[in-house]
Amino acid sequence: MPEPRRYTRTHEWMAPSDTPEQWNVGITDFAQKEVTDVVFVELPKVGRQVPRGGEAAIIESVKAAFSIYAPVGGTIIGVNQELESDPGLLNRDPYGKGWIFRFRPDHSADVQSLMDGPAYETFLQEGGGHPEHG
Amino acid sequence: MSELSGKRESASRPEMEPSIWEISRPGARGVRPVSRPVDVTDLPPGICRQTPSGLPELSELETVRHFTRLSQLSRGVDTHFYPLGSCTMKYNPKVMDRVVSLPGFADLHPLTDEEGMQGFLGALWTFSELLKEVLGMDAVTLAPAAGAHGELTGILLARKYFESRGEAVRTEILVPDSAHGTNPASAAMGGFTVRTIASKASGHIDLEALSASLSERTALVMITAPSTLGLFEEELSEVVRKVKAAGALLYMDGANMNAFLGVLRPGDLGFDIVHINTHKTLATPHGGGGPGSGPVGVREFLSPFLPNPRIVRSGKKYSVVDGADSIGRIRSFHGSAGVLLRALAYMRMLGEEGLKRVSLYALLNANYLRKKLEGVLPGMGDGLCTHEFVLSARSLEKEGVRAIDLAKGLLDAGYYAPTIYFPLIVPEALMVEPTECESRAMLDRFADDLIRLVGLASSDPARLHRAPEKTPVSRPDEVKAAREPVLVDPMAAPGRR
Numbered sequence: 130m131p132e133p134r135r136y137t138r139t140h141e142w143m144a145p146s147d148t149p150e151q152w153n154v155g156i157t158d159f160a161q162k163e164v165t166d167v168v169f170v171e172l173p174k175v176g177r178q179v180p181r182g183g184e185a186a187i188i189e190s191v192k193a194a195f196s197i198y199a200p201v202g203g204t205i206i207g208v209n210q211e212l213e214s215d216p217g218l219l220n221r222d223p224y225g226k227g228w229i230f231r232f233r234p235d236h237s238a239d240v241q242s243l244m245d246g247p248a249y250e251t252f253l254q255e256g257g258g259h260p261e262h263g
Numbered sequence: 264m265s266e267l268s269g270k271r272e273s274a275s276r277p278e279m280e281p282s283i284w285e286i287s288r289p290g291a292r293g294v295r296p297v298s299r300p301v302d303v304t305d306l307p308p309g310i311c312r313q314t315p316s317g318l319p320e321l322s323e324l325e326t327v328r329h330f331t332r333l334s335q336l337s338r339g340v341d342t343h344f345y346p347l348g349s350c351t352m353k354y355n356p357k358v359m360d361r362v363v364s365l366p367g368f369a370d371l372h373p374l375t376d377e378e379g380m381q382g383f384l385g386a387l388w389t390f391s392e393l394l395k396e397v398l399g400m401d402a403v404t405l406a407p408a409a410g411a412h413g414e415l416t417g418i419l420l421a422r423k424y425f426e427s428r429g430e431a432v433r434t435e436i437l438v439p440d441s442a443h444g445t446n447p448a449s450a451a452m453g454g455f456t457v458r459t460i461a462s463k464a465s466g467h468i469d470l471e472a473l474s475a476s477l478s479e480r481t482a483l484v485m486i487t488a489p490s491t492l493g494l495f496e497e498e499l500s501e502v503v504r505k506v507k508a509a510g511a512l513l514y515m516d517g518a519n520m521n522a523f524l525g526v527l528r529p530g531d532l533g534f535d536i537v538h539i540n541t542h543k544t545l546a547t548p549h550g551g552g553g554p555g556s557g558p559v560g561v562r563e564f565l566s567p568f569l570p571n572p573r574i575v576r577s578g579k580k581y582s583v584v585d586g587a588d589s590i591g592r593i594r595s596f597h598g599s600a601g602v603l604l605r606a607l608a609y610m611r612m613l614g615e616e617g618l619k620r621v622s623l624y625a626l627l628n629a630n631y632l633r634k635k636l637e638g639v640l641p642g643m644g645d646g647l648c649t650h651e652f653v654l655s656a657r658s659l660e661k662e663g664v665r666a667i668d669l670a671k672g673l674l675d676a677g678y679y680a681p682t683i684y685f686p687l688i689v690p691e692a693l694m695v696e697p698t699e700c701e702s703r704a705m706l707d708r709f710a711d712d713l714i715r716l717v718g719l720a721s722s723d724p725a726r727l728h729r730a731p732e733k734t735p736v737s738r739p740d741e742v743k744a745a746r747e748p749v750l751v752d753p754m755a756a757p758g759r760r
Contacts (some may be wrong), residue, residue: 163690169745192684193444193685193687
């Protein structure tokens with residue numbers, strides 16, 4: 130788990146994109162395993178503002194539907210349209226091609242309050258719960 | 264005898280029945296009218312079919328055999344133990360079919376005037392009265408067509424109530440994560456914002472989380488009692504107190520009412536609105552997506568808002584009336600009439616004592632089975648369960664065996680599988696609900712088979728991964744079906760016209 134990436138207790142990750150102040154958001158490897166094979170992704174509308182912890186996207190597996198929450202407050206500035214035709218990217222490459230949306234945080238300092246890689250690892254080892262639970 | 268199958272199941276995989284399109288024979292007919300064809304000259308021009316309909320063509324006997332064979336490949340309560348947790352798949356006594364077949368009910372046209380359907384109206388009125396008594400509520404509507412439809416009805420009642428009081432600021436509905444998945448969906452459909460309340464590790468409602476979410480914006484708190492974990496809220500009275508203090512209403516999802524029918528009444532517990540599912544608690548058919556029924560009971564202050572039409576009695580006469588403040592009509596005519604009549608017959612057949620025994624035996628069966636499986640797979644809760652219980656197969660993951668493998672193995676052993684992967688808050692969940700209908704011998708047999716399957720996880724996991732081997736289709740590729748659905752309309756297919 131490379132360092133600039135940050136994690137939430139609800140198993141989203143957030144990593145800097147090529148453009149400053151723009152972050153990609155996806156779900157962690159742990160989450161994609163728990164969710165099992167993703168069959169549908171409901172992407173957010175570009176331009177939408179989402180408060181921290183607000184529902185930003187929905188992913189559906191053969192098991193159930195799961196909400197994807199905004200790790201911090203901010204604005205959706207792009208979505209990964211490839212997921213519409215190939216939702217399996219979320220399972221095959223959760224930290225890469227399986228990113229879900231691009232996000233501009235209201236306050237970039239907020240991102241630093243999220244867990245870093247080692248902290249997330251510890252969180253998981255302590256029974257960090259379930260995608261639905263956080 | 265193989266390890267997976269009991270001796271009662273045949274050893275080989277039964278042949279799949281072809282679809283009705285594949286066995287269609289051009290020109291075959293079930294019925295050939297001998298009298299004059301209908302005179303079509305009175306029909307408006309342009310609506311008469313110019314080409315054959317494309318319907319499959321078979322004789323009556325071929326049709327009967329096709330559907331009989333399909334029904335034999337299927338599993339239902341009438342053929343197999345069906346411990347599908349949360350669904351309460353209880354046996355539907357056949358006497359109820361006889362009641363709805365009475366010509367006075369079966370031949371009644373829904374547009375018959377009041378005078379002509381006094382018996383039918385009287386039966387529904389009587390059913391409402393019985394439900395009021397069982398639920399401890401002041402008024403009941405029989406209109407909702409299913410449990411989730413009952414939820415939506417209850418939510419619309421709450422909305423109308425708060426609007427009538429000038430409290431339209433109440434826009435939030437709180438739903439614990441141990442509630443039925445339909446609750447948040449119904450709340451959203453009713454125009455409310457849903458807030459989820461996390462459960463404690465014990466599976467009970469977290470009072471602190473509840474308090475933190477309650478506010479002057481809360482309209483309704485929806486509690487599934489007992490919860491989807493098969494637990495009765497340990498601090499329910501405190502939950503009720505907090506919700507009332509916040510000025511919100513309390514909704515009970517009574518889909519699990521089979522746990523305390525005739526023992527506790529939702530009204531006495533402090534609930535303002537409750538729905539039950541007659542196809543669960545009152546033994547009416549689940550119907551494969553066909554008509555269900557989800558009657559809703561409310562306290563007096565909500566009764567003006569109940570759906571139209573309503574049946575009232577004046578002396579010996581029953582009439583159909585509309586209320587001015589009603590949320591309106593939510594279903595055609597009087598709801599799922601045949602289902603409601605069956606439920607009435609069930610309640611009449613059992614009486615007060617019998618209804619109570621239904622729940623006591625449902626509790627006894629679930630607890631007996633849970634005890635037999637203790638130590639085999641870890642369960643939720645630390646003591647008694649209600650009418651169902653949840654096990655977790657997570658401990659088998661190191662053998663590469665998951666809940667779905669156990670469920671498929673149970674199919675080979677001659678059962679319908681329990682619910683799996685629900686509730687979501689339990690990893691690798693298996694949810695077992697035996698209902699009151701099963702004998703001790705059946706529960707023993709099921710426990711023995713499940714214990715044997717859990718043993719296979721370490722001795723021969725490949726065996727479980729191959730299961731089911733005794734169903735016409737083994738494991739459908741659900742992922743492929745969802746990602747690449749191929750939909751065919753046989754009636755539009757070339758060569759069928």
